[in-house]
Amino acid sequence: xxxxxxxxxxxxxxxxxxxxxxxxxxxxxxxxxxxxxxxxxxxxxxxxxxxxxxxxxxxxxxxxxxxxxxxxxxxxxxxxxxxxxxxxxxxxxxxxxxxxxxxxxxxxxxxxxxxxxxxxxxxxxxxxxxxxxxxxxxxxxxxxxxxxxxxxxxxxxxxxxxxxxxxxxxxxxxxxxxxxxxxxxxxxxxxxxxxxxxxxxxxxxxxxxxxxxxxxxxxxxxxxxxxxxxxxxxxxxxxxxxxxxxxxxxxxxxxxxxxxxxxxxxxxxxxxxxxxxxxxxxxxxxxxxxxxxxxxxxxxxxxxxxxxxxxxxxxxxxxxxxxxxxxxxxxxxxxxxxxxxxxxxxxxxxxxxxxxxxxxxxxxxxxxxxxxxxxxxxxx
Amino acid sequence: xxxxxxxxxxxxxxxxxxxxxxxxxxxxxxxxxxxxxxxxxxxxxxxxxxxxxxxxxxxxxxxxxxxxxxxxxxxxxxxxxxxxxxxxxxxxxxxxxxxxxxxxxxxxxxxxxxxxxxxxxxxxxxxxxxxxxxxxxxxxxxxxxxxxxxxxxxxxxxxxxxxxxxxxxxxxxxxxxxxxxxxxxxxxxxxxxxxxxxxxxxxxxxxxxxxxxxxxxxxxxxxxxxxxxxxxxxxxxxxxxxxxxxxxxxxxxxxxxxxxxxxxxxxxxxxxxxxxxxxxxxxxxxxxxxxxxxxxxxxxxxxxxxxxxxxxxxx
Numbered sequence: 001x002x003x004x005x006x007x008x009x010x011x012x013x014x015x016x017x018x019x020x021x022x023x024x025x026x027x028x029x030x031x032x033x034x035x036x037x038x039x040x041x042x043x044x045x046x047x048x049x050x051x052x053x054x055x056x057x058x059x060x061x062x063x064x065x066x067x068x069x070x071x072x073x074x075x076x077x078x079x080x081x082x083x084x085x086x087x088x089x090x091x092x093x094x095x096x097x098x099x100x101x102x103x104x105x106x107x108x109x110x111x112x113x114x115x116x117x118x119x120x121x122x123x124x125x126x127x128x129x130x131x132x133x134x135x136x137x138x139x140x141x142x143x144x145x146x147x148x149x150x151x152x153x154x155x156x157x158x159x160x161x162x163x164x165x166x167x168x169x170x171x172x173x174x175x176x177x178x179x180x181x182x183x184x185x186x187x188x189x190x191x192x193x194x195x196x197x198x199x200x201x202x203x204x205x206x207x208x209x210x211x212x213x214x215x216x217x218x219x220x221x222x223x224x225x226x227x228x229x230x231x232x233x234x235x236x237x238x239x240x241x242x243x244x245x246x247x248x249x250x251x252x253x254x255x256x257x258x259x260x261x262x263x264x265x266x267x268x269x270x271x272x273x274x275x276x277x278x279x280x281x282x283x284x285x286x287x288x289x290x291x292x293x294x295x296x297x298x299x300x301x302x303x304x305x306x307x308x309x310x311x312x313x314x315x316x317x318x319x320x321x322x323x324x325x326x327x328x329x330x331x332x333x334x335x336x337x338x339x340x341x342x343x344x345x346x347x348x349x350x351x352x353x354x355x356x357x358x359x360x361x362x363x364x365x366x367x368x369x370x371x372x373x374x375x376x377x378x379x380x
Numbered sequence: 381x382x383x384x385x386x387x388x389x390x391x392x393x394x395x396x397x398x399x400x401x402x403x404x405x406x407x408x409x410x411x412x413x414x415x416x417x418x419x420x421x422x423x424x425x426x427x428x429x430x431x432x433x434x435x436x437x438x439x440x441x442x443x444x445x446x447x448x449x450x451x452x453x454x455x456x457x458x459x460x461x462x463x464x465x466x467x468x469x470x471x472x473x474x475x476x477x478x479x480x481x482x483x484x485x486x487x488x489x490x491x492x493x494x495x496x497x498x499x500x501x502x503x504x505x506x507x508x509x510x511x512x513x514x515x516x517x518x519x520x521x522x523x524x525x526x527x528x529x530x531x532x533x534x535x536x537x538x539x540x541x542x543x544x545x546x547x548x549x550x551x552x553x554x555x556x557x558x559x560x561x562x563x564x565x566x567x568x569x570x571x572x573x574x575x576x577x578x579x580x581x582x583x584x585x586x587x588x589x590x591x592x593x594x595x596x597x598x599x600x601x602x603x604x605x606x607x608x609x610x611x612x613x614x615x616x617x618x619x620x621x622x623x624x625x626x627x628x629x630x631x632x633x634x635x636x637x638x639x640x641x642x643x644x645x646x647x648x649x650x651x652x653x654x655x656x657x658x659x660x661x662x663x664x665x666x667x668x669x670x671x672x673x674x675x676x677x678x679x680x681x682x683x684x685x686x687x688x689x690x691x692x693x694x695x
Contacts (some may be wrong), residue, residue: 021400281576304629318615323632326635
């Protein structure tokens with residue numbers, strides 16, 4: 001059993017993290033598929049999969065609906081799962097609405113929030129909203145359902161660390177008891193001394209010049225209607241944090257060999273360690289694997305022409321160049337990845353660049369095989 | 381070396397899927413502009429700075445700094461941009477400090493939806509339109525914009541603000557910013573992609589989103605890391621059987637076959653891209669390099685500027 005396979009075998013939740021464009025979604029789906037093939041009941045929760053991958057998983061639309069991948073789809077790919085595979089596309093707006101509905105003290109308060117213009121914008125516009133809702137939904141699924149494994153594919157954030165910072169930042173905003181007082185004069189009047197401390201009217205007037213009075217009013221109303229719900233949100237966020245930190249949860253760092261992706265994976269790693277989050281392993285994806293032994297001189301066109309024989313000798317210059325370039329890229333990839341793989345000794349997988357993007361169940365199964373059963377990766 | 385007319389605008393917005401080489405292209409465009417005698421500013425948007433290091437200079441941070449002769453860079457961040465903007469609106473520093481440096485207000489401004497994007501974009505567009513003694517301060521401003529979704533979020537903010545904010549300074553600013561963004565005489569958006577399935581799909585979707593949600597029609601597509609075909613079709617069919625041969629032919633033929641497969645897939649994706657986006661397309665070569673620095677950016681700039689037979693542009 002390869003290192004990564006052992007490292008994830010007992011986990012109930014896997015969270016795939018890494019820079020955009022490294023194949024997180026495919027890795028998440030492949031890890032989920034592998035467990036389903038072994039006999040588990042598995043859910044893969046993704047944010048924005050490529051169209052063909054979504055189709056392969058039977059996903060047509062957003063909407064937080066857990067959709068079971070049908071037996072026919074497996075049969076068509078030549079697979080016979082002993083378990084079940086479900087997939088879901090996260091609907092950020094809907095998850096926000098559910099969260100508000102759960103915590104609103106009265107139906108009136110709920111409607112007031114759901115109708116607020118700023119609230120309606122928030123799910124799309126507030127930085128980190130997607131990330132916050134992804135973990136929120138994960139918690140709900142992990143506590144209310146009976147999946148053996150949930151694999152979460154994280155959003156393509158501008159900065160992968162947003163994923164960890166977003167909940168606190170948003171809660172901080174919703175929980176700032178002074179902001180509604182400041183922005184809503186009628187409310188604040190009872191607490192005039194606080195406003196005086198803040199230089200109340202000057203602050204509000206200047207801000208109104210800046211953003212326009214309506215927006216201030218909307219924001220005041222918005223924050224005021226969240227008043228009192230903060231404790232519920234905060235308790236929930238603490239529970240989400242606790243779930244992520246459990247030993248049965250595992251973060252999987254996914255990176256390509258691009259220096260940018262590796263740097264991002266490394267800073268994510270450091271941050272996860274600092275937060276006490278369990279790291280299950282690392283995946284180096286789309287790697288150019290070496291074809292020629294390190295240290296041995298590579299063949300030139302002359303040597304290749306001699307070995308090819310008269311009929312194919314014309315190919316020799318092209319072959320020499322192809323091998324040369326391939327090995328140079330392999331060396332570059334290995335150099336870029338060495339630092340990342342050292343962070344997850346034993347529990348990592350190196351996946352060679354495939355000839356085609358993964359876009360169906362058979363492709364996912366092949367990827368899973370690469371991830372989990374290929375034995376120790378080539379030395380890098 | 382000279383800039384292609386498709387990219388010779390006062391403002392160039394570079395965007396595309398994450399990992400396709402946006403910062404590298406932004407740096408290459410800056411080299412070309414500077415080589416043509418232009419004074420150019422490259423603005424990154426709240427990013428882990430890459431452009432200045434690619435040009436062999438230390439990161440600039442939030443203050444504009446010269447990376448090479450004629451090329452300046454900056455990493456625009458919400459707090460720094462907000463401070464600049466706030467000071468412009470309020471004029472008096474004492475009032476600014478009393479209001480904007482207030483703990484609660486700072487907190488509030490950080491979370492107003494879209495405000496961070498608006499002040500960052502505002503700072504960049506302000507530089508783009510600034511004039512000194514009747515001349516533009518910059519001959520060209522290049523935005524190394526965030527990846528797809530975040531780029532649309534950034535660029536649609538002025539338009540969204542117009543629909544949301546009542547008359548006032550913020551609305552007036554949103555109005556001129558939007559006018560600049562959608563003016564094809566002043567602004568060119570460049571989509572960067574790789575000749576692979578997901579980046580191409582994302583480029584096609586991004587083109588539609590920029591048109592529909594921002595009103596900005598991309599001027600060109602740059603396809604990075606395009607492998608060049610190395611074998612004739614007749615030769616290529618020999619590669620598979622030769623892959624099974626003993627060393628040294630086997631490994632070399634395997635490398636060549638992988639390259640041929642990748643090259644064929646790239647051609648296929650390129651055809652799909654060109655069918656979906658009938659705008660000028662430039663193909664930049666796949667560089668087998670161990671790292672990215674000034675030398676590699678210079679190679680890309682030269683490839684981008686080549687004319688005649690070697691021109692990267694496909695009309």
